[in-house]
Amino acid sequence: MIIADIAGRLLKPDTLLVAVGCVLACAASQALAAGAGLLEPAAMPEPPPCITAKPAGSPALRVATIGYQLAVANKADCPSHAMLSGLLLHDRAAYSEKTRRTLTGLGNGFGILGVVAGSPADAAGLTAGDEIIGLDGAPLTEWRTDLESAGATYARVEAFTATLSKTLSHGPAHLRIVHAGQERDVILAQQPGCDVSFALLPGRKPDAWTDGRYLAVTAGLTDLVGDDALAFAMAHELAHVALGHAKEAERPLAAFGIGAGHVRQEESQADLLGLRFSQAAGYSLSGGAMLFNALAKSGSLRWGLTHPSNNARITALTQEAAHLAQQPSSLPKSTICTD
Incomplete structure (x- = not known):
């Protein structure tokens, strides 16, 4: 099933980190372990006033942008809802052990590959290259390391995406990030949308499908x-x-x-x-x-x-x-x- 393909059985993972990185929302998983108090509050961002109908960037960001726009604009017609961030994420576990040894600029948190224009992540000032290292006072560098394996897996990224959506369902999320080598705090606003995860998969044949939870399109x-x-x-x-x-x-x-x-x-x-x-x-x-x-x-x-x-x-x-x-x-x- 496509769930297995997206969640843990992707081929050539070093080129497919976009698959789960494109996830806008997925079923809730375990919440973060209790940590210290909330981070120092920053200025509360306003929800984006509009969505931009001009996708840009990588093919993955293009799919994520269109998916985000569809999920937000048509949430009233969807059977279930989730909070959308507009983030494309990856972590070290998404790569083979050999590749992990050569990675630079990515610690044990969750790296940002791209940000959907007009999304809460964009409004919060998050950019590609930033790394999320904390959520609502709980550190993430050792979070759910049980989901890592010797081979490449997106299980940890997917679990965090679900947890972030669940956290946002209770209110704005406080993120601790590393930006240009410096740590800072940002607040991610709430944005409800359709509870469907969007993904870009490899393949020359023009293809698209859904199982009700995931919606995938091919590079073809x-x-x-x-x-x-x-x-x-x-x-x-x-x-x-x-x-x-x-x-x-x-x-x-x-x-x-x-x-x-x-x-x-x-x-x-x-x-x-x-x-x-x-x-x-x-x-x-x-x-x-x-x-x-x-x-x-x-x-x-x-x-x-x-x-x-x-x-x-x-x-x-x-x-x-x-x-x-x-x-x-x-x-x-x-x-x-x-x-």
């Missing part, structure tokens, strides 16, 4: 399409979660109909709701048609009997896009940045 898909089409692909999978289509097993390429046998009705429902989801996150209503046109040109589409045809899906999405374009936006004006 991110290389093939632009942001609007990628946002629709991810929104389509998120729609499956919202509609209750992905409660148990993974849905391999449910958005595209490659190697999957899902019913036409579910796919059509996810197409239309996914278009609304991507619009809510600030992406073009043409994203759906862009996606299916790109997949058709790449030769990736192999339709099964249970899937609508490519032309039928593009027609339905084009009609829905025209309908949505005529509707007054129901989004709060502060949801999407306009510049």
